Amino acid sequence: DAGITQSPRHKVTETGTPVTLRCHQTENHRYMYWYRQDPGHGLRLIHYSYGVKDTDKGEVSDGYSVSRSKTEDFLLTLESATSSQTSVYFCAISESLGAGNTIYFGEGSWLTVV
């Protein structure tokens, strides 16, 4: 199994509060990703990082920000959580891009916004 740890694994928070999810990897992979998984939508990319301090938006980035100050850590922040952000969040990593590369997933963080 790829060395990916997500924290917290489960969280309930109130609307309007900030929330930060952490992804930690021990593989020294350059690329890190945050996805959300929702019924009927499958997996959707929120943000990704291609190196320390290098990040870019995915298809559903509104309401989310990310930071990567170290190779091993990729943080996802909901500045002001909304009920529509109730979801399962997956961190993923990959060594490189392109054909032959593989993306590995963490075990997920279940977030409920009430």
Add this chain to the structure above:
Amino acid sequence: GNSVTQMEGPVTLSEEAFLTINCTYTATGYPSLFWYVQYPGEGLQLLLKATKADDKGSNKGFEATYRKETTSFHLEKGSVQVSDSAVYFCALLKTSYDKVIFGPGTSLSVIP
């Protein structure tokens, strides 16, 4: 644009039945193709992959062949077990594209 289509299910099979989950893709060039499996309450695990046309990926009794002529990567298993109950995702990664594209997932339930 690039996309992945797969049967959404749910698919319900009896133990030892033959499984096929269809996956077709739209992409230019020669993407890599993957099948991921997600067991209840867990993250996605890579099941198998193929990186070029006619490649066959296989793992744990599952197989899928990269068919460029039909742009397909159907997942098959000859005899499913209850422990195979999970959601299966087909995905592609293009050579010059930097994000994995997932299909919507197919839920499989295997009953004894």
